[in-house]
Amino acid sequence: MKTPETIYRCFTEARCCQLFYASCIEEAYTEEEREFFQDLALASTKQVYMVHEFAHRYYDINLMPSHVP
Incomplete structure (x- = not known):
């Protein structure tokens, strides 16, 4: 690849x-869950942005839709 x-x-x-993970938040039974x-x-969101920034910096690829900051 x-x-x-x-x-x-x-x-x-x-x-x-x-x-x-976001869908699991809605199904959580306790505050701890x-x-x-x-x-x-939140950790996944950070990973998404890390991959996006790397692609943009090193390959000039924009993986995010234009309406996402």
Whole structure:
């Protein structure tokens, strides 16, 4: 697999994790579970932005839609 394709795959996988963790927040039974899933979602969000910044810096690829800051 070529590097830009790998970067894109990492981005999409991180987004999937981010969305899954966010959906778990809604299904949490306790405050501890809610906070746990919020932490996971936040960590995934950071990973999404890290992959995006790397792709933009080294390959001049914009992985984010134009409406996302």
